[in-house]
Amino acid sequence: MTAPFRFPRFFVTAPSPCPYLPGRQERKVFTELNGQHAGELNDALGRIGFRRSQSVAYRPSCAGCTACVSVRVVNDGFTPNASQRKLLRRHADLQVHACRPWATDEQYQLLRRYLTQRHPGGGMAQMDEGDYADMVEQSPVNSFVVEYREPTDDGSNGRLVGACITDQQADGLSMIYSFFDGDETGRSGLGNYIIMDHILRARAAGLPYVYLGYWVKGSERMAYKTRYRPIEVLGPSGWAPFDPDADAVPAHAPRVRELA
Structure with missing residues (x-):
């Protein structure tokens, strides 16, 4: 009998200087990826804007700033x-x-x-x-x-x-x-x-998307990510088509509690 899937525990990092926008602070929410369901959890978290680093999945959770937007190519x-x-x-x-x-x-x-x-x-x-x-x-x-x-x-x-x-x-x-x-x-x-x-x-391979991580409006280092069209961004209502030359940037991504 397999062990039941356990809802992950999330943690928040202390604020630190933002590497993309001068004068701002970044903060991340993260959780551990381990056990036999690590792949399934990573897939689920990837669909709501998380990225993986080693055995950790993380996403920006910055106070007063929503500049980082998850993007994927269709x-x-x-x-x-x-x-x-x-x-x-x-x-x-x-x-x-x-x-x-x-x-x-x-x-x-x-x-x-x-x-x-x-x-x-x-x-x-x-x-x-x-x-x-x-x-x-x-x-x-x-x-x-x-x-x-x-x-x-x-x-x-x-x-x-x-x-x-x-x-x-x-x-x-x-x-x-x-x-x-x-x-x-x-x-x-x-x-x-x-x-x-x-x-x-x-x-x-029949896979519909390539996930490129976060696009940051106003950061020249991230401008290349919007050159691959069609592209989708993650907003409060989920993934949606995006034209960075015309569309407004979504206010924020879905909240973590939506995994429940």
């Missing part, structure tokens, strides 16, 4: 624009493999280059090999690492130029964290290509 409706088609052609030669969630030194060195180039003062800048291994391997749900490598003539593994830690949920792929080489390597636009590859990969 895969069947996605049609790449001219710039996106160009990127798909440019990187079509890459070798792409979904690997088991096992950290490698090659991945870690790519992450170090990525953080140094793009986020030198960010919260992950001091990550060591152990921290990275925890980020990849401490997953109680169905996770994998998608690797993007340069092509070779002999079929061997080419140079690793991109990677994405990805969860497969019941209704889509959730891109937990992606990192890649910069434009100076001749592989410009890799981050955008990785997102499109996930959209096409999910669509081929």
Whole structure:
């Protein structure tokens, strides 16, 4: 006989400086993902705007601020624009493999280059090999690492130029964290290509969505997330189509108690 499903306990972090909007404070509500129902819980929480980090699911719960909005791409409706088609052609030669969630030194060195180039003062800048291994391997749900490598003539593994830690949920792929080489390597636009590859990969698997995490209006770092149309945002009435050029931003996401 299986153990009954237990409603999770939620906790709230202490306020800390917001990494996206200067002068504001962030706070998160979170719960632990463990046990045989961790995948089901992660799926349910993902549908109301939670994200996974290792064995924790979290969502912003900031006092007086609702700037962070959950977004997901509707895969069947996605049609790449001219710039996106160009990127798909440019990187079509890459070798792409979904690997088991096992950290490698090659991945870690790519992450170090990525953080140094793009986020030198960010919260992950001091990550060591152990921290990275925890980020990849401490997953109680169905996770994998998608690797993007340069092509070779002999079929061997080419140079690793991109990677994405990805969860497969019941209704889509959730891109937990992606990192890649910069434009100076001749592989410009890799981050955008990785997102499109996930959209096409999910669509081929019959999964309707790709979850991109949070979009923050007014944050240049998050602007790229609305380039993939059609896109949906999570508001007080659930998920709805969104045009960031025309629509107002939803006031807030559904409350946690709606899981009851």
